[in-house]
Amino acid sequence: MIRFIHTADWQMGMKASGLGQVSKAVRDARLDSIKRLVELGNDRDAELMLITGDIFEDNAVDRLLVRKVGQLLAGFNGKVFITPGNHDPLVPGSVWEHPVWEESANTTVVRENSPIELEHCTIYPTPLKEKYSTRNPVSWIQAQDCSTIAIGMSHGNVEGLPDVEPDFPIPQDAAERAGLDYLGIGHWHSYSPYKDGKGVIRIAYSGTHETTKFGERESGNVLLVEIADRGAAPSIEVLPTGKLSWHSLERSLESPGALKSVISELSSIISPENALVRLRLSGLLFASDREDLESIGEILQTRFLFGKLMADALSPAPEDDTWIEELPVGALREAAEHIRQKAMHAPVERDRAVATRALLELFDSKEKAAS
Ligand SMILES: [Mn+2]
Structure with missing residues (x-):
């Protein structure tokens, strides 16, 4: 059995422009919500925290903010895995070169498309290394023969969404096709689950942990995901973390x-x-x-x-x-x-x-x- 937190799209350092003097309070709220998220993961005995991209608004955010986020994650009792997204891609000079990531013993910034074998599961990560791409980031994953619970981490647009460009396109049946028990994704700020051919949810956008703007639906949550065995249907709990x-x-x-x-x-x-x-x-x-x-x-x-x-x-x-x-x-x-x-x-x-x-x-x- 594995129980983990899936979250994404924190967009730390976002400008929150158009809100005048309040924009600082809005930015600070996003840090508070990380604290709440870490506490929640500890209270619920989550073994892992999987963060699927766009933790930061861009690679030019304040260094102190990067350190603060890294330090908050060190308070999580389990292991943290981060895959960079299109806002904070893994490029020279990115936020991922900050020393805080090496200092935190529990946190891993994933830098390659390569399986990570853990005690109760295997992670198939897809760190993004560019801002835009028309290639499917999960196409390399072949977890069919994996003997432990197989979990993918990615970031992009699920194919078939109306009026959406094929930016890092992820097929709706990607989890089934790759043999994954669960594929946690980021990019869209609303919680959105996708069912496979058997009606089981195996792909989900967690949505952002703190709503970023007016009109955003189903945001301000993290997902607590539990998977009993290899092949079992994931149980997904949507837990509120947003303050605003x-x-x-x-x-x-x-x-x-x-x-x-x-x-x-x-x-x-x-x-x-x-x-x-x-x-x-x-x-x-x-x-x-x-x-x-x-x-x-x-x-x-x-x-x-x-x-x-x-x-x-x-x-x-x-x-x-x-x-x-x-x-x-x-x-x-x-x-x-x-x-x-x-x-x-x-x-x-x-x-x-x-x-x-x-x-x-x-x-x-x-x-x-x-x-
Ligand atoms: Mn994104």
């Missing part, structure tokens, strides 16, 4: 009071001090809701680690005539008032809708003229 939560909300407002539910939605975000929230509003802003909009702006600025309100796509509702009063007296203002009356009181619904659209067009052209 990223919320990208889009709401279209259609009726007065709609912002109240947005406020309560913001209240329901747990651990707001570790939450990053991006709120995009569109639709109609009613005069009675303007104060709520202001409150939302304040909440986003104060309650969360990071908050951003995007309200450019909001237009005033027909009931809100304050902007019409700001138009210069004359034909334009008269036309606007006339359309507004139609938008609110025309007996046929379709006429009201057409008039509302016309009013919004008018508002938009006024805003554009003003800016």
Whole structure:
């Protein structure tokens, strides 16, 4: 039996640009999550930790960061195996030349495509040595005759994903084809398992240990994998390690009071001090809701680690005539008032809708003229 942690894509040293002053906190959180991951592996008696590429954002990251990561890994009770990925490939001058990797007795940076025989398993690693390639990194693996549990480590794009280039392409049946019990891979930040012809999961992206950006799904985890015997189905447990939560909300407002539910939605975000929230509003802003909009702006600025309100796509509702009063007296203002009356009181619904659209067009052209 073997029990191990599979993780990848830590992207340490990533810029987290676009987050202003918060980007440092976001980078620091990624280090904290490594600590949590190491503790978790120790608590669960994992024998190995397999890190399948892109630990670092690139090979030019701060040397001190490389040392910190190496030292954190030394706290793991088992053995650590690292295969470089396309962000941190094994090239001259890479992060893998840092002395910390030699200092850590439990950590091995794998430098060749060659099987590593351990007590309970054999590892088939594929360290990447370039940033891009159209070759299949696992094609050299032939584990059919392996007598112990056979585990592959690789990094690339699983073939057949929509709109994805064949960058280090890994066939979906690579584990079966190579005779591997499990093939742990990296490159995609979301946990994604792949079943073989018999419905058994033998290939998986662990995903990143800490979510890297808005819109990333199924991330912030590591995998605890257990395999009973050679040929047995792996049992995979997805364990959360991430500290930050990223919320990208889009709401279209259609009726007065709609912002109240947005406020309560913001209240329901747990651990707001570790939450990053991006709120995009569109639709109609009613005069009675303007104060709520202001409150939302304040909440986003104060309650969360990071908050951003995007309200450019909001237009005033027909009931809100304050902007019409700001138009210069004359034909334009008269036309606007006339359309507004139609938008609110025309007996046929379709006429009201057409008039509302016309009013919004008018508002938009006024805003554009003003800016
Ligand atoms: Mn990658």
